[in-house]
Amino acid sequence: MSTEAAPWTRPYFWRSDARAMLLYFVFGEFPQELKLDIARHGSAGLPAGMTMHRFDKNTLAHWQGHPLRGALAELLRNDDAETFRIARAAPECILLRGELDDPPTLDYLRDTLGVVGALLDVGGKVVIDPQMLALLSAQAWRGRYADGGASPREHVLILAHEEGDGTWVHTRGMRKFARPDVSIRGVPQADVERAGALALRLVEMQAQGMRFVEGTALETDGIPAGMTARLGGSPEDPRFNNVHVEFVWPDA
Numbered sequence: 001m002s003t004e005a006a007p008w009t010r011p012y013f014w015r016s017d018a019r020a021m022l023l024y025f026v027f028g029e030f031p032q033e034l035k036l037d038i039a040r041h042g043s044a045g046l047p048a049g050m051t052m053h054r055f056d057k058n059t060l061a062h063w064q065g066h067p068l069r070g071a072l073a074e075l076l077r078n079d080d081a082e083t084f085r086i087a088r089a090a091p092e093c094i095l096l097r098g099e100l101d102d103p104p105t106l107d108y109l110r111d112t113l114g115v116v117g118a119l120l121d122v123g124g125k126v127v128i129d130p131q132m133l134a135l136l137s138a139q140a141w142r143g144r145y146a147d148g149g150a151s152p153r154e155h156v157l158i159l160a161h162e163e164g165d166g167t168w169v170h171t172r173g174m175r176k177f178a179r180p181d182v183s184i185r186g187v188p189q190a191d192v193e194r195a196g197a198l199a200l201r202l203v204e205m206q207a208q209g210m211r212f213v214e215g216t217a218l219e220t221d222g223i224p225a226g227m228t229a230r231l232g233g234s235p236e237d238p239r240f241n242n243v244h245v246e247f248v249w250p251d252a
Contacts, residue, residue, distance in 0.1 A: 007105060008105055008150055009105055011209065014210065016102045016178055018102055018179065020100045020108065020109075020177060021097075021178075022108070023129070024096045026093065026116060026119045027090035027127075027128070028090050028119070029091050029123045029125075030122055034119075036119065036122065040121075043112075043117075045115070046112060047098075049098040049100040050100075051096070052094060053094070054093075055094075057093075067128045068088055076128065079135055083140075086126050086137070087125070087128065092123075094119055094124070096115060096116065109177075120142065125137070129173075131172060131173045131175060131176060152177070156173035156174060156176075157171060157173055158170075160192055167189060167195070169187055170184065170244070174203065175235070175241065180206075180231065180245040181233075181243070181245075182199045182244065183246040184198065184246075184247045185247070191249065198218075214230065214231050224249070227247040227249070229246070231243065231244075231246075
C-alpha cells in the first residue's frame with residue numbers, strides 16, 4: 001500500500017553555510033534489476049545531491065572506505081557480532097551518500113530513509129550508519145524507523161565519557177542536519193542525566209533548524225546559568241566527524 005510523502009518541517013529554520021551529509025551502507029543480495037517501492041515508505045525518491053552506488057563483494061574487498069574494516073569495524077563487531085557476520089557474508093553493498101546545501105525542510109532525510117527501507121524489501125539484510133556508529137539488522141532498522149523516523153533522536157548518538165574534570169557528554173550525527181554536534185564538558189556525576197537531556201533537547205532544536213552563534217547563552221529550565229556556546233572543530237575531527245558547539249557545565 002502506497003502512502004503520500006508527508007512533509008518534515010524545520011520550524012526554527014535559520015539557514016547556515018554548512019551542508020547536510022548523509023551516508024548509509026546497505027548489505028545484502030539484490031535482484032539484477034532494482035525495482036524499489038519507495039512510495040510505500042513515504043519517499044519521493046533520492047533528493048538532488050544524493051547518489052546510489054552498487055558494489056559486489058570483490059570490489060568491496062579492495063575499497064579503503066569499507067565500513068567493515070578498521071576501527072569502525074571493531075566497534076560494530078563488538079556491538080552485534082551476529083549482524084556484523086551477516087554483513088560480512090553479504091555478496092553486495094549499496095552505498096547511499098551525498099551532501100546538500102542546508103535544507104529548509106527534512107524531506108531529504110525522509111526520502112533517503114524511504115529508499116533504504118525499500119532496499120531492505122528487495123534483499124537488504126544489514127544497514128550501517130557510520131555517522132552514529134550504528135549497525136542494524138533489517139528487523140532492527142524497521143523497528144527503529146517504523147514511524148518514518150522523523151524524530152531527530154533516532155539519527156544521533158549521545159555518548160558520555162569520564163574525564164579528569166567530570167563527565168564529557170557529546171553527540172555524533174548532527175552533520176545529517178547541517179548543524180554542529182553538541183559537546184558538554186565538566187559534568188558532575190550527579191548531573192549526567194540532566195546533561196544528557198540537555199544534549200537531546202539541543203539535538204532536537206538544531207535538527208528543527210535552530211542555529212548557535214558564538215557566545216550564545218543557554219537559558220533553559222533546570223539547567224544552571226552560565227553556559228555559553230563556543231563553536232569549533234572540523235569535519236576531520238574523528239571524535240565527531242563534524243564541527244561542534246561546546247558548553248562547560250558551571251561549577252556548583
